[in-house]
Amino acid sequence: MREKTKYDYGECEICGARMQERLIKQDFWLRGKLIIVEDVPAGVCSRCGEKIVKADIGRLILKLIENSDRIAKSPKISVPAVKFDTEGTIV
Ligand SMILES: [Zn+2]
Numbered sequence: 001m002r003e004k005t006k007y008d009y010g011e012c013e014i015c016g017a018r019m020q021e022r023l024i025k026q027d028f029w030l031r032g033k034l035i036i037v038e039d040v041p042a043g044v045c046s047r048c049g050e051k052i053v054k055a056d057i058g059r060l061i062l063k064l065i066e067n068s069d070r071i072a073k074s075p076k077i078s079v080p081a082v083k084f085d086t087e088g089t090i091v
Helices: 055-065 068-071
Strands: 020-030 035-044
Touching: 020 055, 035 055
Parallel strands: none
Antiparallel strands: 020 035
């Protein structure tokens, strides 16, 4: 018997390894704002880290991030905004 999973993500398009279902964080830019959706069910490649999200999950995410009430009530996190300059690469 195979292990019971909700959805078979098949094999990785890039390296051919088996995809495993994981809950991931997905980031989206919506009207100039970065939105992070947590606990998104996705297939993640155990070898190269490639991620795939099912089309119906993608549609649900779009509905979620278009819900401005939901966005307004969500906790805010700050992210580092690093300006690109070549001096920063000198360690
Ligand atoms: Zn892979």
